[in-house]
Amino acid sequence: MSTMAVAFAFLAPALISLVVLRIAPAAVALWESLFRESFLRGGTVFVGLENYADLFGNADFNNALLVTLVFSAIVNPLQIGVSFLLAVLYTRRAAGSKIWRSLVVLPIAVPPAVSAVVWSVIYRPDGLGNSFLAMLGLPEQSFLTSPQQSLASIMVLLSWIGVGYWMLFLIAGINDVPTELYEAASIDGASAWRKLWSVTFPLVRRPLAFVLVADTVSNFLIFAPVQILTKGGPSGSTNLLMYDIYTRAYTLGDLNKAQAEVIILVLLTLVVVAVQFRLLRSSDNA
Amino acid sequence: MSIMNKTSTSKRRTLGYIGLSVLGACIGLLFLLPLWWTFVNSLRPGGDTFRFLNPLQWETFFTLTPSLDNYVELLSSDLGLATWNSIFVSTVTVIIGLAICSMAAFALAAIPFKGSGVVFIVVVVSFLIPFDAIAIPLADLFRDWNLQNTYTGLILPGLGNGMAIFLLRTFFLAIPKDLVEAGRLDGLGWWGIFRRIYLPLSVPSLIGAGLTLFLFQWQSYVWPLLNGTDAQHILGPIALSNLQGQFNVDYGVMFAGSIVLTVIPLAIIIGFQRYFIQSVTTTGLK
Numbered sequence: 001m002s003t004m005a006v007a008f009a010f011l012a013p014a015l016i017s018l019v020v021l022r023i024a025p026a027a028v029a030l031w032e033s034l035f036r037e038s039f040l041r042g043g044t045v046f047v048g049l050e051n052y053a054d055l056f057g058n059a060d061f062n063n064a065l066l067v068t069l070v071f072s073a074i075v076n077p078l079q080i081g082v083s084f085l086l087a088v089l090y091t092r093r094a095a096g097s098k099i100w101r102s103l104v105v106l107p108i109a110v111p112p113a114v115s116a117v118v119w120s121v122i123y124r125p126d127g128l129g130n131s132f133l134a135m136l137g138l139p140e141q142s143f144l145t146s147p148q149q150s151l152a153s154i155m156v157l158l159s160w161i162g163v164g165y166w167m168l169f170l171i172a173g174i175n176d177v178p179t180e181l182y183e184a185a186s187i188d189g190a191s192a193w194r195k196l197w198s199v200t201f202p203l204v205r206r207p208l209a210f211v212l213v214a215d216t217v218s219n220f221l222i223f224a225p226v227q228i229l230t231k232g233g234p235s236g237s238t239n240l241l242m243y244d245i246y247t248r249a250y251t252l253g254d255l256n257k258a259q260a261e262v263i264i265l266v267l268l269t270l271v272v273v274a275v276q277f278r279l280l281r282s283s284d285n286a
Numbered sequence: 287m288s289i290m291n292k293t294s295t296s297k298r299r300t301l302g303y304i305g306l307s308v309l310g311a312c313i314g315l316l317f318l319l320p321l322w323w324t325f326v327n328s329l330r331p332g333g334d335t336f337r338f339l340n341p342l343q344w345e346t347f348f349t350l351t352p353s354l355d356n357y358v359e360l361l362s363s364d365l366g367l368a369t370w371n372s373i374f375v376s377t378v379t380v381i382i383g384l385a386i387c388s389m390a391a392f393a394l395a396a397i398p399f400k401g402s403g404v405v406f407i408v409v410v411v412s413f414l415i416p417f418d419a420i421a422i423p424l425a426d427l428f429r430d431w432n433l434q435n436t437y438t439g440l441i442l443p444g445l446g447n448g449m450a451i452f453l454l455r456t457f458f459l460a461i462p463k464d465l466v467e468a469g470r471l472d473g474l475g476w477w478g479i480f481r482r483i484y485l486p487l488s489v490p491s492l493i494g495a496g497l498t499l500f501l502f503q504w505q506s507y508v509w510p511l512l513n514g515t516d517a518q519h520i521l522g523p524i525a526l527s528n529l530q531g532q533f534n535v536d537y538g539v540m541f542a543g544s545i546v547l548t549v550i551p552l553a554i555i556i557g558f559q560r561y562f563i564q565s566v567t568t569t570g571l572k
Binding site: 024099110111116117120242249 | 303304309313317321335339342346385387389392393400402405412413414415418419420423424426427442443445448451476504505507508511522526529530531537540541544547551552555
């Protein structure tokens with residue numbers, strides 16, 4: 001047998017599953033997004049980009065797009081900022097650092113559906129959230145049932161699971177920074193903040209870049225907490241794209257437009273990944 | 287003068303040490319709190335969930351009369367069956383997935399063949415397409431192929447994992463090619479080289495890749511929601527979120543289910559902590 005045949009024998013199961021279960025559905029979505037059910041002629045007719053045009057003229061879709069972009073613009077810097085600060089905190093010399101750090105990491109084991117269920121009880125009017133506010137002397141909040149607070153409430157529960165995970169990457173990066181650099185900075189009389197900003201930050205740029213891209217992509221795909229907690233409401237305030245696709249496909253039954261929306265979501269993630277890599281590469285050269 | 291300076295710096299050091307320790311502890315405990323509260327509530331009757339919340343008291347977070355009743359009840363409930371389904375689906379995914387992914391990684395790393403570049407691009411493209419985003423078109427295909435509400439349908443998408451292939455390939459590339467030559471001289475074929483040389487040398491990275499495959503399947507929500515919701519094939523997270531939506535919820539059992547669905551991955555992550563961190567850092571830094 002030729003080497004080529006051997007190689008493909010080794011590759012076949014993985015290649016087939018990747019092509020059939022990842023690439024084919026994307027191709028099918030792209031193809032079907034160009035068609036539309038026709039009751040007049042029966043079956044489907046080719047409509048070109050009309051499904052896309054309709055989506056961009058649709059108030060619900062535009063709202064979902066806006067909510068998703070606002071959500072991304074807030075949740076990503078928030079999670080990355082917090083995980084970076086926590087990574088710095090937990091790599092300093094302090095009592096019990098490793099134990100406290102593992103408590104922050106603990107929620108990564110919690111499946112998204114479980115965390116949504118647990119937080120649904122925390123966010124109830126008579127739940128743990130309001131008990132805490134009462135202890136601090138703050139007024140009761142409505143959390144998930146308020147259009148102003150619902151998206152932020154979802155961000156909090158997502159950060160509870162996410163921050164520890166991203167922190168792991170940044171801790172690995174910080175531990176790779178040679179200690180001599182800090183010593184040199186100390187001899188130069190640099191303050192703690194100065195060291196953080198001029199020594200740590202530039203040197204963890206690679207793991208930070210990875211976290212930025214991976215976190216952004218995973219936050220574009222948030223679904224379980226929305227479906228379990230808010231169903232996109234109240235008044236569309238948590239209607240993230242993934243959930244909008246789901247309702248379009250199954251509640252509204254408009255599969256072709258849902259496919260168009262899938263393509264828009266995939267393109268959006270690919271564009272973000274490409275842009276972020278580009279930006280990071282150019283700042284590497286600088 | 288210089289002595290006084292020294293004592294004041296060391297005093298500031300101690301203060302900083304204590305401050306960082308306290309801060310680290312508070313944040314760690316804050317992250318633990320939701321899970322701890324869930325755990326305590328899983329040990330008391332569902333009717334007591336909201337009893338100690340207003341105002342907050344020590345009994346909110348502790349109970350003197352823990353009972354395993356909720357866990358016993360869980361065993362005979364639908365959620366219990368769903369948890370077994372999750373364990374079954376994840377286990378099969380890890381075993382078959384590891385075989386498929388390690389074979390592919392071996393072909394990409396060790397066998398020189400024409401077209402390996404193209405194959406690698408297919409792997410990268412397939413993991414740039416986020417699985418959750420294409421779950422809806424894929425579910426549509428699976429309906430046509432009669433794979434809905436089958437274990438096969440639940441397991442298949444988890445098998446070929448671009449990330450796992452990438453991880454294993456990175457590790458396999460570091461194995462010296464001399465070993466391949468030596469194996470060939472001893473009369474081993476490619477399969478023998480894979481089985482006798484590569485696999486035994488790669489146990490840590492196989493564990494890391496196995497964890498990736500396991501967590502993908504255990505944490506998934508969108509796919510089991512779209513593809514397997516009948517009573518026989520429902521997975522843990524879906525059954526749990528169904529429970530949450532019901533009018534008359536037994537919070538005790540719901541919390542017990544949450545704990546079980548969390549403890550299983552947690553035990554696995556802690557058991558293989560070293561490999562988990564290793565796989566996290568490889569994906570992040572390479």
